[in-house]
Amino acid sequence: MAVDAGTSGAGALRLEQLRKTFNRGDEAVVAVEDVELEVEPGEFITLLGPSGCGKTTTLRMVAGFEQPTSGHVRLDGRVLDTVPPQKRPMAMVFQSFALFPHMSVAQNIAYGLQMKKLSRSETEEAVNLALTSMNLAGMGSRSPHELSGGQQQRVALARALVVQPTLLLFDEPLSNLDAKLRGSMRAEIRRIQRRLGITSLFVTHDQDEAMSLSDRIVVMNKGRIEQVGTAGEIYLRPASVFVADFVGRANFLEVSPQRVENGKAAVHALGRDLVAECHEDVRVGESAYVVVRPESVTLAASADPADGTVLNSVFYGTTAEYEIETSAGTLIASEPSPDPERMLPTGTHVRVEIDASRSYVLRKP
Amino acid sequence: MTAAASELTAAPAPPAPSGKTGRVRRSPYVIGAVAISVAVVVLGSLIPLAMILKTAFSAEALPRYGEFVTSWADLSILRNTLVLGVLVGVCGTAIGFLFAFVQTRLDVPFKRFLHVIALVPIVSPPFAIATATIVLYGRSGIITSGLFGLEYDIYGLDGLTFVLSVSFFPVAYLSLVGMMRALDPALEEAAMDMSASRWRIFRTVQLPLLAPGLAAAVLLLFVEALADLANPLVLGGDYTVLASRAYLAVTGEFDTTSAAVYSVILLAPAVAMFMAQRYWLSGKVRTTVTGKPAGSVHLIRGWARWPIAGAAYLIALVILSLYATVILGGFTEVFGVNNKFTLRHFREVLFGQGQQAVGDTALLAAIATPIAGLLGVVIAWLVVRQLRATAGWLDFIGTLGIAVPGTVYGIGYVLAYRTDWEIGPFTLLPSLVGGTAVLGGSLAIVLSFVIRSMPAGQRTAVGALAQLHPSIEQASADLGASQATTFRRVTLPLIRPALLTGLCYSFARCMTTVSTVVFLVTPETKIMTSQILNASNNGRYGVAFAYCTVLTVLVLLAFGAIRLILGGTAALNRVAAPMSTTRRVRGE
Numbered sequence: 001m002a003v004d005a006g007t008s009g010a011g012a013l014r015l016e017q018l019r020k021t022f023n024r025g026d027e028a029v030v031a032v033e034d035v036e037l038e039v040e041p042g043e044f045i046t047l048l049g050p051s052g053c054g055k056t057t058t059l060r061m062v063a064g065f066e067q068p069t070s071g072h073v074r075l076d077g078r079v080l081d082t083v084p085p086q087k088r089p090m091a092m093v094f095q096s097f098a099l100f101p102h103m104s105v106a107q108n109i110a111y112g113l114q115m116k117k118l119s120r121s122e123t124e125e126a127v128n129l130a131l132t133s134m135n136l137a138g139m140g141s142r143s144p145h146e147l148s149g150g151q152q153q154r155v156a157l158a159r160a161l162v163v164q165p166t167l168l169l170f171d172e173p174l175s176n177l178d179a180k181l182r183g184s185m186r187a188e189i190r191r192i193q194r195r196l197g198i199t200s201l202f203v204t205h206d207q208d209e210a211m212s213l214s215d216r217i218v219v220m221n222k223g224r225i226e227q228v229g230t231a232g233e234i235y236l237r238p239a240s241v242f243v244a245d246f247v248g249r250a251n252f253l254e255v256s257p258q259r260v261e262n263g264k265a266a267v268h269a270l271g272r273d274l275v276a277e278c279h280e281d282v283r284v285g286e287s288a289y290v291v292v293r294p295e296s297v298t299l300a301a302s303a304d305p306a307d308g309t310v311l312n313s314v315f316y317g318t319t320a321e322y323e324i325e326t327s328a329g330t331l332i333a334s335e336p337s338p339d340p341e342r343m344l345p346t347g348t349h350v351r352v353e354i355d356a357s358r359s360y361v362l363r364k365p
Numbered sequence: 366m367t368a369a370a371s372e373l374t375a376a377p378a379p380p381a382p383s384g385k386t387g388r389v390r391r392s393p394y395v396i397g398a399v400a401i402s403v404a405v406v407v408l409g410s411l412i413p414l415a416m417i418l419k420t421a422f423s424a425e426a427l428p429r430y431g432e433f434v435t436s437w438a439d440l441s442i443l444r445n446t447l448v449l450g451v452l453v454g455v456c457g458t459a460i461g462f463l464f465a466f467v468q469t470r471l472d473v474p475f476k477r478f479l480h481v482i483a484l485v486p487i488v489s490p491p492f493a494i495a496t497a498t499i500v501l502y503g504r505s506g507i508i509t510s511g512l513f514g515l516e517y518d519i520y521g522l523d524g525l526t527f528v529l530s531v532s533f534f535p536v537a538y539l540s541l542v543g544m545m546r547a548l549d550p551a552l553e554e555a556a557m558d559m560s561a562s563r564w565r566i567f568r569t570v571q572l573p574l575l576a577p578g579l580a581a582a583v584l585l586l587f588v589e590a591l592a593d594l595a596n597p598l599v600l601g602g603d604y605t606v607l608a609s610r611a612y613l614a615v616t617g618e619f620d621t622t623s624a625a626v627y628s629v630i631l632l633a634p635a636v637a638m639f640m641a642q643r644y645w646l647s648g649k650v651r652t653t654v655t656g657k658p659a660g661s662v663h664l665i666r667g668w669a670r671w672p673i674a675g676a677a678y679l680i681a682l683v684i685l686s687l688y689a690t691v692i693l694g695g696f697t698e699v700f701g702v703n704n705k706f707t708l709r710h711f712r713e714v715l716f717g718q719g720q721q722a723v724g725d726t727a728l729l730a731a732i733a734t735p736i737a738g739l740l741g742v743v744i745a746w747l748v749v750r751q752l753r754a755t756a757g758w759l760d761f762i763g764t765l766g767i768a769v770p771g772t773v774y775g776i777g778y779v780l781a782y783r784t785d786w787e788i789g790p791f792t793l794l795p796s797l798v799g800g801t802a803v804l805g806g807s808l809a810i811v812l813s814f815v816i817r818s819m820p821a822g823q824r825t826a827v828g829a830l831a832q833l834h835p836s837i838e839q840a841s842a843d844l845g846a847s848q849a850t851t852f853r854r855v856t857l858p859l860i861r862p863a864l865l866t867g868l869c870y871s872f873a874r875c876m877t878t879v880s881t882v883v884f885l886v887t888p889e890t891k892i893m894t895s896q897i898l899n900a901s902n903n904g905r906y907g908v909a910f911a912y913c914t915v916l917t918v919l920v921l922l923a924f925g926a927i928r929l930i931l932g933g934t935a936a937l938n939r940v941a942a943p944m945s946t947t948r949r950v951r952g953e
Contacts, residue, residue, distance in 0.1 A: 065839055085842040098840035102858045111854075112844030163844060 822867025
């Protein structure tokens with residue numbers, strides 16, 4: 001980890017045994033439990049998890065809005081425990097945007113610069129540059145409520161970027177936008193972050209956002225980190241049943257591994273032998289799950305031999321989805337580029353193929 | 366660090382944006398703000414109340430309770446007080462509801478006029494309605510005796526109920542109008558869809574939804590009526606209530622022990638009802654469960670609207686007649702008897718005997734208003750944003766100024782500050798009340814003004830701050846602004862309308878308060894309201910009316926000045942609206 005004060009290499013964030021408990025009535029609720037994380041300078045990290053998993057509390061501890069019960073936040077080697085939010089070299093983009101409603105767009109963007117005591121002309125110049133680069137030219141004198149959601153989002157981003165923070169924080173900033181806008185803002189945030197190389201910590205419960213934005217994703221559940229990894233690692237080699245279930249959709253087939261070697265396990269599922277990659281916890285003879293993604297399940301109509309029957313089928317356009325009743329429970333299968341004329345009707349007997357190379361074996365918790 | 370950290374862990378903060386930011390160190394500004402607010406509240410509110418309790422439960426006072434419950438006279442005073450409270454609570458709420466119903470549900474003309482009429486009692490001084498009522502409807506009243514030849518004795522319960530209901534119904538009206546406007550019309554439409562009649566919808570949908578609001582209004586007016594001193598002094602006649610009895614004990618009999626006992630008996634129901642309204646009922650008021658009310662209200666257009674609207678018009682005309690009497694009465698020799706135009710009364714008020722009272726009152730109110738307004742905002746900020754475990758206490762103590770009847774404060778000030786506070790040979794605090802008071806008692810008067818008018822600003826600011834999402838202030842801190850800078854540049858501008866409202870209301874309340882200040886005036890410091898009381902009691906109604914008009918004009922001028930200084934618009938509407946939730950319209 002570089003302890004570098006220079007602008008290019010700065011932004012190494014380290015969370016050390018970070019813990020936060022809240023007292024609700026008489027009982028202490030653990031919101032964040034022993035979170036340990038190291039973020040490289042320039043990296044884009046997403047905290048992903050369901051609501052109440054502690055991701056926002058973690059972000060707010062980094063920002064300084066919450067005080068850790070124990071543990072430390074370290075930025076470029078410096079412990080931030082006693083540093084109030086206004087003295088931390090970070091800028092946050094809030095879920096509600098938190099634009100100052102009584103100030104114009106330009107005043108909003110200038111606010112942080114005025115706090116840095118920049119001269120009037122420097123401030124004006126920086127604000128104009130920010131407005132232009134965020135496609136907000138000519139809107140400086142408008143009031144925030146006169147802008148569309150996407151424009152407000154860009155003002156919030158400009159206001160955060162203009163102070164040249166070492167660390168950018170995002171608290172679900174896209175959740176107030178409609179689906180189309182969310183996609184384009186996602187791309188814009190990623191583009192700007194790459195260009196400026198600012199270390200970023202992004203909180204979301206939306207896996208598409210996490211996958212499209214991040215260098216690495218931190219999956220959290222019940223205050224703990226479940227897995228840290230790239231989108232591919234998290235999707236194809238989930239570290240826990242929770243991760244496999246939360247990120248994407250999954251079929252869980254209960255198995256008992258017959259052999260485990262070289263990171264692969266041989267299992268018997270749905271009447272056939274499969275060899276798939278496995279987690280390091282998996283042991284021979286102990287019960288485990290094969291995680292099979294719906295797109296790894298292929299169906300073919302076949303009266304005999306059959307693995308199951310179609311319970312329900314839905315045409316979605318890009319995919320068709322089937323629910324299949326089998327001896328191992330209900331399976332979900334997803335067929336790419338389906339033909340609506342040739343859907344398998346309910347009650348059809350089908351044979352199931354599983355792509356073992358995209359499946360993963362996990363120990364049953 | 367350890368102290369702050371332990372407070373953090375002890376805090377019941379939810380993990381979601383809690384609004385209260387956990388900070389390692391409190392800024393010196395926060396500590397300073399806490400210190401000043403605490404000092405003012407302790408001196409102005411807690412010490413006088415403590416003195417009341419100390420006196421009322423001293424060995425000397427204890428036998429008085431026995432006398433009280435066995436004395437027929439005392440018990441009838443208690444009964445009088447409660448009967449008056451219940452009558453005013455019910456009648457005032459009924460009138461307020463009638464006006465609110467006409468305003469929001471009927472398709473009739475002159476609704477704007479009704480609205481303005483309902484707001485006028487808020488800025489008018491006490492006694493104005495009472496005195497005008499005597500002149501119009503009293504024993505030799507212009508209308509009762511002159512028009513109908515009746516010999517009607519207005520003094521007593523009937524007159525008091527009438528005057529207090531008319532004075533206080535705006536409180537009920539404003540809160541009910543707000544509530545009825547917030548009722549989602551879709552609820553009515555849903556009921557109509559299920560083919561319910563208008564009357565049935567009113568009975569089964571609207572009334573149940575408004576019931577907690579109506580109950581809150583009744584409680585509020587009950588407390589108002591209990592605390593009122595001004596009107597019983599002018600209109601009570603033989604009908605004595607606790608407030609006027611306590612006043613008599615101090616000013617007539619110089620018996621502060623009895624006064625303290627009466628105060629405690631008055632204090633108990635007033636504070637209990639106030640707390641019930643504030644903490645219990647207010648949580649039950651639900652207007653809409655869902656998001657934004659959609660659609661528009663279906664106004665009643667059938668014949669049924671006319672009798673309902675007619676009742677409201679009639680009441681409005683009566684109110685109008687009272688205020689017309691106030692204005693005309695100031696310009697005539699003896700209104701109704703000798704209607705010759707004269708400027709004599711105004712000359713006396715503005716350039717004669719009254720000059721000092723007008724000047725003193727305006728000056729002291731002008732000093733107290735900004736202090737009260739700022740303190741209210743600071744306390745609100747502490748309550749909503751800074752404090753955790755202690756927030757509820759500070760909020761409650763801050764609002765004591767309206768929960769406690771003014772008479773009780775007045776007696777408390779007399780008990781606490783009439784004599785010097787001495788430790789050995791040193792004078793810790795010189796006398797603030799009475800003939801030898803420093804600055805002619807004006808220090809105590811300003812303190813009482815601040816305490817009595819601060820809660821208005823505090824309540825409106827608490828409301829405004831609670832609506833302001835904490836992330837706005839966090840964004841400011843995040844961008845490098847200190848706590849003080851954030852307060853000055855972000856928080857204060859955003860709650861400016863609330864501040865404006867609070868200031869306007871504070872000034873109006875300082876100018877119109879009677880019940881505390883009658884105990885604090887000295888020959889050196891004269892206050893308009895106590896001059897009105899004297900004039901009215903001596904039958905010099907013309908002078909009383911002139912004072913009332915001047916006072917109202919001063920209040921309206923101050924509204925304009927506050928608006929001019931702070932910018933923005935504080936319409937009478939806005940000034941009035943938060944009062945409904947804060948209770949209290951005119952002092953007492």
